[in-house]
Amino acid sequence: xxxxxxxxxxxxxxxxxxxxxSCSPISGHRSVSWYxxxxxxxLQFLFEYFSETQRNKGNFPGRFSGRQFSNSRxxxxxSTLELGDSALYLCASSLEGGVWKTEAFFGxxxxxxxx
Amino acid sequence: xxxxxxxxxxxxxQEAETVTLSCTYDTSESDYYLFWYKQPPSRQMILVIxxxxxxxxxxxxxxxxxxxxxxxKSFSLKISDSQLGDAAMYFCAYRSYTGANSKLTFGKGITLxxxx
Numbered sequence: 001x002x003x004x005x006x007x008x009x010x011x012x013x014x015x016x017x018x019x020x021x022s023c024s025p026i027s028g029h030r031s032v033s034w035y036x037x038x039x040x041x042x043l044q045f046l047f048e049y050f051s052e053t054q055r056n057k058g059n060f061p062g063r064f065s066g067r068q069f070s071n072s073r074x075x076x077x078x079s080t081l082e083l084g085d086s087a088l089y090l091c092a093s094s095l096e097g098g099v100w101k102t103e104a105f106f107g108x109x110x111x112x113x114x115x
Numbered sequence: 116x117x118x119x120x121x122x123x124x125x126x127x128x129q130e131a132e133t134v135t136l137s138c139t140y141d142t143s144e145s146d147y148y149l150f151w152y153k154q155p156p157s158r159q160m161i162l163v164i165x166x167x168x169x170x171x172x173x174x175x176x177x178x179x180x181x182x183x184x185x186x187x188k189s190f191s192l193k194i195s196d197s198q199l200g201d202a203a204m205y206f207c208a209y210r211s212y213t214g215a216n217s218k219l220t221f222g223k224g225i226t227l228x229x230x231x
Contacts, residue, residue, distance in 0.1 A: 043221035092219075094217055
């Protein structure tokens with residue numbers, strides 16, 4: 001069974017550009033969550049999608065957005081990139097978001113560098 | 116809002132010895148879940164162990180066990196018979212029980228090194 005797949009693994013962008021990251025959850029999983037990991041702030045929750053609807057959102061500016069498709073694949077978009085957006089972006093999928101027995105499985109992340 | 120604190124940024128342990136990683140949290144909820152995740156250099160977060168707050172019995176998974184003190188809001192991870200492959204960053208995480216909420220709140224993490 002394939003795990004959570006994030007593409008691309010590495011990305012270098014220039015300030016002011018926008019970027020789209022992709023996450024393919026484990027087959028059958030309907031919940032996808034995104035996290036930003038930086039050395040200074042640690043792991044911070046961005047948002048969660050469940051059945052194509054954003055169910056939870058963290059404290060990030062509106063430049064960070066996401067969506068989920070009918071096949072549960074999710075994308076997150078960051079517009080007008082800033083140097084501080086450089087981070088590892090992790091995606092996690094689970095079978096049923098909010099059900100306590102469901103474990104969150106993480107992808108290997110996308111390392112975004114903004115120059 | 117819930118917070119998770121891991122006050123030790125780094126720890127080191129001799130191979131085959133036992134090490135305990137500390138974690139404290141703050142919440143006003145009575146039901147919740149606590150987790151320890153491992154992040155090796157490959158960056159993939161791997162679930163090590165899970166504890167449901169309503170369970171008084173401490174969770175164990177092979178060489179990994181927790182000491183869950185609900186009143187003290189403490190959740191430490193004990194690794195027995197440490198192996199070189201245990202070297203990684205370890206994160207303590209909290210998740211609410213109620214509502215449709217998959218959000219995990221993480222601590223800052225602790226880097227564990229294992230000396231051969």
